[in-house]
Amino acid sequence: MNRTTVSLIGVVAVLAAATGAATVLAPAPSKAAPTAAVRKPVERSTLLCPAPAGVDAATTTYTSFTPPGSGGSGGSAVLQPGQSSDGANGGSAGSGGSGGGSNGKQVAPLTDPGKPVTANAGKSVSPLIGTADGRFAPGWTVQETTTIDAGPGRGMLGTSCGAPGADFWFPGASTSGDRQDYVHLTNPDDTAAVADIELYDGNGLVKTSNGEGITIPGGSSVPVLLSTLTSAQTADLTVHVAVRTGRVAAAVQAMDSKSGSDWLPASAPAATSAVLPGIPADATSVRLVAYATGGNDADLKVQLLTPTGAIVPAGHETLHVKSGMTTAVDLPGLTQGQAGSLRLTPTDSGSAAPFVAALRITRGKGASQEMAFLPGTGQVGQRASVADNRSKAATLSLVAPTADATVKITSSATTDGGSPASKTVTLKAGTTTAMAPPDPGGKGTFAVTVEPVSGGPVYASRMLAVDNNGVPDFTVQPMPDDGGTVAVPSAGEDLQVLER
Incomplete structure (x- = not known):
């Protein structure tokens, strides 16, 4: 036997001894089921605020808020002006007001979770790029509210600044002669992003120019006027933003020469059912716009x-939505003086098809009317918050579509005073509860947080409404889960790998 053979035998013997020792000393494999993933607070959040309306009669405020007790330590939550579409620095991001900034300074930086901070941005038309980390990241939300006192598009525009993503659907846009709709694409990263904008009308995909391969430079926002993509004047469109490279946040700003203006938020991801929570009791018109995203038509029951x-609704018991086409229908006299929410479900569960939907809601009449949008909304889930609530101007709509539920509502005052105020509310299955949130007092605006306590799924929205010289200005913000926690799979030792 040569020396090489002896060495190999020695190595094999040592490995066998080590493996045997590991087997003897290791604990017996567990027969218990794997531990479920646990939810832990996120450590970093990114929010993007589109550039507000750039008209002389417009003023904009930003309100930033993180719910208290979310875990973590240290950190910050700040908004910075981004670059405008022409490449100029966002510059003036705010003047006056608590936490305001200008010339690239931070806007509405938070000092403590549970205390919203408001900045008056004046007439700035800068997009904002926000980052929160540490104890400020879980559930961070920012509200952008613009008031246009006069002229085309006058009214109140509100939006919850959005997280970046790669796919967005906007049923309810338009290229009609009375409308000017812009898609705002904002890129939070240093490298450029590339996105496509697709339009769908009642006949399917609209042939467009310049809608493909739109470049959004790093740290910038690009507004795209829909009427520059097609010469067709279409009352009801579904806009699809598909990101090829990078990530962006997308929002549609709709301005109507007769019905005011507002932001159209992205719909919840396409699904076979939808809840659109929070139609005001005094709505004078409600228009439903839907689009079937899959290969099959969607036949929907309307409630x-x-x-x-x-x-x-009388005369609108069902809605047929052809695949790849936009369907729109007016729902006259829908609310009959009662606040409500629309629920869309498949007429036949065996042939359900995914779709997206949104409502265009009008309050007031004639020259004194104002519009807002309400898309299909995700569940509240663990928790949802909305900022910039005002005493006697905010209405919270809570919906339990399938089963009774109990929720806890907490209002948090700004640093200008006031104390947190909470209320527990029981929701009956198949109903909408519209209520004023608890008023925490103080001089400034306040934030509202909704947390399900027990029962079935809950959907929510917040309407902010003020009187503007006889015009019922209003805006509605959906309140889906705030994404403050993520599921983290559990891991454990498995020494059996030594035997494999």
């Missing part, structure tokens, strides 16, 4: 969930 139960 209005009122404070007392579910009813079927």
Whole structure:
């Protein structure tokens, strides 16, 4: 036997001894089921605020808020002006007001979780790029509210600044002669992003020019006027933003020469059912716009969930949405003086098809009317918050579509005074509860947080409404889960790998 053979035998013997020792000393494999993933607070959040309306009669405020007790330590939550579409520095991001900034300074930086901070941005038209980390990251939300006192598009525009993503659907846009709709694409990263904008009308995909391969430079926002993509004047469109490279946040700013203006938020991801929570009791018109995203038509049952139960709108019991096409229908006299929410479900669960949907809601009449949008909304889930609430101007709509539920509502005052105020509310299955949130007092605006306590799924939205010289200005913000926690799979030792 040569020396090489002896060495190999020695190595094999040592490995066998080590493996045997590991097997003897290791604990017996567990027969218990794997531990479920646990939810832990996120450590970093990014929010992007589109550039507000750039008209002389417009003023904009930003309100930043993180719910208290979210975990973590240290950190910050700040908004910085981004670059405008022409490459100029965002510059003036705010003047006056608590936490305001200018010339590239931070806007509405938070000092403590549980205390919203408001900045008056004046007439700035800068997009904002926000980052929160540490104890400020879980559930961070920012509200952008613009008031246009006069002229085309006058009214109130509100939006919750959005997280970046790669796919967005906007049913309810338009290229009609009365409308000017812009898609705002904002890139939070240093490298450029590339996105496509697709338009769908009642006949399917609209042939467009310049809608493909739109470059959004790093740290910048690009507004795209929809009417520059097509010469067709279409009352009801579905806009699809598909990001090829990088990530962006997308929002649609709709301005109507007769009905005011507002932001159209992205719909919840396409699904076979949808809840659109928070139609005001005094709505004078409601228009439903839907688009079937899959390869099959969507046949939908239409229900209005009122404070007392579910009813079927007369003459609109069902809605047929052809695949790849936009369908729109007016729902006259829908609310009958009661606040409500729309629920869309498949007429046949065996042939359900995914779709997206949104409502265009009008309050007031004639020259004194104002519009807002309400898309299909995700569940509240663990928790949802909305900032910039005002005493006697905010209405919270809570919906329990399938089962009774209990929620806790907490209002948090700004650093200008006031104390947190909470209320527990029981929701009946198949109903909408519209209520003023608890008022925490103080001089400034306040934030509202909704947390389900028990029962079935809950959907929510907040309407902010003020009187503007006889015009009922208003805006509605959906309140989906704030994404403050993520599921983290558990891991454990498995010494059996030594035997494999």
